[in-house]
Amino acid sequence: EMDAIAAAASRRADVDTGICPPFTLIAPAKERAPSLAIGAQDCHAKDKGAHTGCVSVPMIREAGATMVIVGHSERRADQHETDADVRAKAQAALAEGLLTIVCVGESESQREAGDAATVVTGQLAGSLPDDWRGGELTVAYEPIWAIGTGKVATPADVASMHAAIRAHLAARFGPRGDAIRILYGGSVKADNAAELLAVDDVDGALVGGASLTAAQFVPIIEAA
Numbered sequence: 001e002m003d004a005i006a007a008a009a010s011r012r013a014d015v016d017t018g019i020c021p022p023f024t025l026i027a028p029a030k031e032r033a034p035s036l037a038i039g040a041q042d043c044h045a046k047d048k049g050a051h052t053g054c055v056s057v058p059m060i061r062e063a064g065a066t067m068v069i070v071g072h073s074e075r076r077a078d079q080h081e082t083d084a085d086v087r088a089k090a091q092a093a094l095a096e097g098l099l100t101i102v103c104v105g106e107s108e109s110q111r112e113a114g115d116a117a118t119v120v121t122g123q124l125a126g127s128l129p130d131d132w133r134g135g136e137l138t139v140a141y142e143p144i145w146a147i148g149t150g151k152v153a154t155p156a157d158v159a160s161m162h163a164a165i166r167a168h169l170a171a172r173f174g175p176r177g178d179a180i181r182i183l184y185g186g187s188v189k190a191d192n193a194a195e196l197l198a199v200d201d202v203d204g205a206l207v208g209g210a211s212l213t214a215a216q217f218v219p220i221i222e223a224a
């Protein structure tokens with residue numbers, strides 16, 4: 001699968017393609033596909049110290065990662081990570097020069113209550129560092145109800161949320177905020193990728209289930 005994904009990524013050199021496997025597969029993935037960007041699905045905020053079982057940014061870099069996902073909704077839920085935790089991880093990763101993808105997204109009940117934009121902008125306010133140098137900051141909007149469910153946000157909902165995220169980034173960071181890439185994630189598949197990626201302020205996709213096989217992932221690279 002990695003070979004076919006790497007070949008597709010090489011064919012589309014104009015598209016930035018990366019894979020974020022579990023920690024134990026970072027080094028083998030880099031060895032197998034040296035031309036592909038490899039990332040981690042999480043990192044610890046501290047470079048060193050007594051944190052048994054945790055994996056630091058220098059450790060994932062040493063394994064071959066050049067990017068990392070922080071604040072995924074599953075970590076916010078399962079590991080009770082707060083916005084402050086996510087911000088500390090993002091700061092650590094950016095300081096080490098990693099492309100750092102900070103995830104935000106509302107639950108189904110929050111969307112039904114009409115609170116989606118407030119929740120997401122609140123997460124951005126708390127999870128993004130106020131300043132950074134080194135790595136590239138990237139935001140991923142992942143509505144929780146769309147992750148792994150096959151329920152995909154409509155292009156109109158995505159457009160409206162990405163516009164709200166862009167407005168937050170521009171107001172907070174000025175021209176630097178305009179340049180931050182905003183990814184959409186949540187049931188992105190080969191058959192909906194082109195439509196989602198065509199939405200204003202959708203600068204890429206964070207793909208879960210459909211990244212597991214080349215048959216499903218390569219068409220998404222090609223649609224980008």
Ligand SMILES: O=C[C@H](O)COP(=O)(O)O
Nearest residue numbers: 147148186187207208209
């Ligand atoms: O990390 C990936 C996202 O959570 C999206 O997952 P999905 O594409 O399987 O819905």
